[in-house]
Amino acid sequence: MEKADVIVIGSGQGGVPLAVDQARSGRRVVLFERGALGGSCINYGCTPSKALLAAAHAAGRARLAAPLGIHAEVTVDFARVMERVRGIRASFRQGIEQRLADAGVQIVHAEASFAGSSTVVGGGVEVQAPLVVINTGTGPTIPELPGLAGLPLLTNLNIFDLETLPRCTLILGGGYIGLELGQGLARLGSEVHIVHNHERLLNHEEPEVGEVLAEALRRDGIHLHLQSEVSQAVYQDGICALTLEDGQILRGEAALLAAAGRTPNTAALGAPAAGIALDKQGYVAIDEHFRTTAAGVYAIGDVARQPAFTHVSWEDYRRLQAILGGEERTRSDRVLGYAVYTEPQVGRVGLTLDQALAKGHRARSVTLPMAHIARAIEWGHDLGFYRLVVDEDTDKILGATLVGYEAAEIVHVLLAHMQADSTWKVLEQSVHIHPTYCEALPSLARLLKQ
Numbered sequence: 001m002e003k004a005d006v007i008v009i010g011s012g013q014g015g016v017p018l019a020v021d022q023a024r025s026g027r028r029v030v031l032f033e034r035g036a037l038g039g040s041c042i043n044y045g046c047t048p049s050k051a052l053l054a055a056a057h058a059a060g061r062a063r064l065a066a067p068l069g070i071h072a073e074v075t076v077d078f079a080r081v082m083e084r085v086r087g088i089r090a091s092f093r094q095g096i097e098q099r100l101a102d103a104g105v106q107i108v109h110a111e112a113s114f115a116g117s118s119t120v121v122g123g124g125v126e127v128q129a130p131l132v133v134i135n136t137g138t139g140p141t142i143p144e145l146p147g148l149a150g151l152p153l154l155t156n157l158n159i160f161d162l163e164t165l166p167r168c169t170l171i172l173g174g175g176y177i178g179l180e181l182g183q184g185l186a187r188l189g190s191e192v193h194i195v196h197n198h199e200r201l202l203n204h205e206e207p208e209v210g211e212v213l214a215e216a217l218r219r220d221g222i223h224l225h226l227q228s229e230v231s232q233a234v235y236q237d238g239i240c241a242l243t244l245e246d247g248q249i250l251r252g253e254a255a256l257l258a259a260a261g262r263t264p265n266t267a268a269l270g271a272p273a274a275g276i277a278l279d280k281q282g283y284v285a286i287d288e289h290f291r292t293t294a295a296g297v298y299a300i301g302d303v304a305r306q307p308a309f310t311h312v313s314w315e316d317y318r319r320l321q322a323i324l325g326g327e328e329r330t331r332s333d334r335v336l337g338y339a340v341y342t343e344p345q346v347g348r349v350g351l352t353l354d355q356a357l358a359k360g361h362r363a364r365s366v367t368l369p370m371a372h373i374a375r376a377i378e379w380g381h382d383l384g385f386y387r388l389v390v391d392e393d394t395d396k397i398l399g400a401t402l403v404g405y406e407a408a409e410i411v412h413v414l415l416a417h418m419q420a421d422s423t424w425k426v427l428e429q430s431v432h433i434h435p436t437y438c439e440a441l442p443s444l445a446r447l448l449k450q
């Protein structure tokens with residue numbers, strides 16, 4: 001058996017920098033990875049999806065430019081789109097490999113499992129270390145629907161390997177992945193149907209968010225089947241027939257994409273036998289300091305049911321590093337921002353009004369429709385709104401929801417105010433540049449004076 005100072009399982013967004021930092025400080029680090037180095041984000045998540053969306057949105061903007069007096073005929077070279085996507089993915093992956101190699105991390109390209117709380121085995125290697133960090137992420141959930149098992153499904157794991165654009169794509173799930181990839185494939189020329197089992201898309205967000213996105217997706221020609229589930233799936237020789245609960249049958253030459261949520265990658269770990277407790281859904285149970293139920297074993301990122309975003313997993317690493325270095329940090333005092341990269345985008349930070357009220361804040365919200373923003377009128381962006389939630393006792397900004405052009409960028413203005421513990425009055429007094437989208441943020445705050 002080999003001895004090491006640190007074992008990292010999974011080369012996700014937290015595991016890689018942690019392994020590198022630990023190795024750079026002179027410790028012997030062994031990292032187990034069963035797939036491609038760099039985890040979901042680089043290989044089958046953020047990077048390829050956003051590279052695909054760059055092409056798709058270029059096509060979509062050109063097609064929707066008629067109201068500006070521009071009539072474009074769009075031709076999509078799907079093979080070139082995907083070649084570029086895979087090229088970016090390969091270069092990012094190579095960067096990770098180089099970082100790990102430069103730091104002297106020993107990599108075991110194999111699936112890891114626990115042979116005791118401080119002993120990990122995989123690929124014929126057995127290693128023991130006083131510190132083990134689990135960063136194994138999640139994989140796609142395949143819904144248990146009659147006929148679905150064994151069908152040639154697309155998931156986020158294989159969709160970026162497509163060589164040809166599906167003529168038609170049927171998507172199960174109207175969450176982040178379903179909407180981003182659905183709009184992406186539609187804008188590249190596929191006929192897209194999204195089957196979603198709630199009355200609104202992105203049902204975890206405020207109702208208006210899903211309503212705006214539904215309108216935007218319909219303008220892209222996407223067929224939405226809301227409050228709907230598949231009762232039977234049949235797939236043969238490229239022809240798919242999905243029977244929906246209302247009896248409607250979606251039939252044709254189609255690809256099927258499962259975008260119905262995530263399942264933690266813990267099945268192979270043998271964690272419970274090593275004294276590492278999982279929760280009911282199989283996520284690793286952790287405390288405020290990322291500690292699992294086994295001494296010396298920590299978990300970070302998606303597998304620990306942290307909000308499933310790359311920047312959260314990365315920030316988990318930074319916090320865990322600080323905790324291991326003796327600092328008093330916890331995992332839950334962050335200002336959480338995130339975004340959905342549809343067009344229009346959704347930029348979110350902090351609490352919604354309902355969440356703020358539920359937490360006991362005396363909270364209030366104000367909303368500015370996109371149609372009242374000069375920049376939006378000039379650019380012809382009529383869909384969306386900006387919403388701000390504040391604490392009436394302290395004037396602190398508690399959260400914001402922005403739906404509109406590049407909202408993922410613009411929301412950082414509010415994130416910075418929140419991180420700095422600033423108030424809506426400071427925002428209201430700021431003189432933002434005309435004519436920008438950000439100019440609307442002090443105007444939004446000004447509504448609180450009425």
Ligand SMILES: Cc1cc2nc3c(=O)[nH]c(=O)nc-3n(C[C@H](O)[C@H](O)[C@H](O)COP(=O)(O)OP(=O)(O)OC[C@H]3O[C@@H](n4cnc5c(N)ncnc54)[C@H](O)[C@@H]3O)c2cc1C
Nearest residue numbers: 010012013034039040041045112136137301302308309310
């Ligand atoms: C299509 C898609 C788009 C996304 N877009 C965004 C986005 O735009 N912005 C954003 O912030 N987030 C996005 N996400 C979420 C983001 O990818 C994850 O939150 C992020 O990758 C954090 O993951 P992680 O560090 O927890 O682990 P991961 O990145 O999932 O890495 C886990 C690694 O562990 C390995 N592994 C698993 N089990 C074992 C084992 N037993 N032994 C050895 N290795 C193992 C896996 O192979 C994998 O490489 C997206 C996700 C998807 C699927």
Ligand SMILES: NC(=O)c1ccc[n+]([C@@H]2O[C@H](COP(=O)([O-])OP(=O)(O)OC[C@H]3O[C@@H](n4cnc5c(N)ncnc54)[C@H](O)[C@@H]3O)[C@@H](O)[C@H]2O)c1
Nearest residue numbers: 143173174175176177178195196197259260261308339340
């Ligand atoms: N922009 C980003 O940051 C980004 C992009 C993609 C993914 N992600 C991360 O990945 C996670 C997973 O994304 P996701 O879209 O797979 O999951 P999700 O949980 O966001 O959405 C899945 C949706 O599918 C619906 N659903 C489940 N089973 C269904 C069925 N049988 N038929 C119809 N609908 C069904 C659910 O109601 C749910 O709303 C997200 O939570 C997010 O954190 C982030």
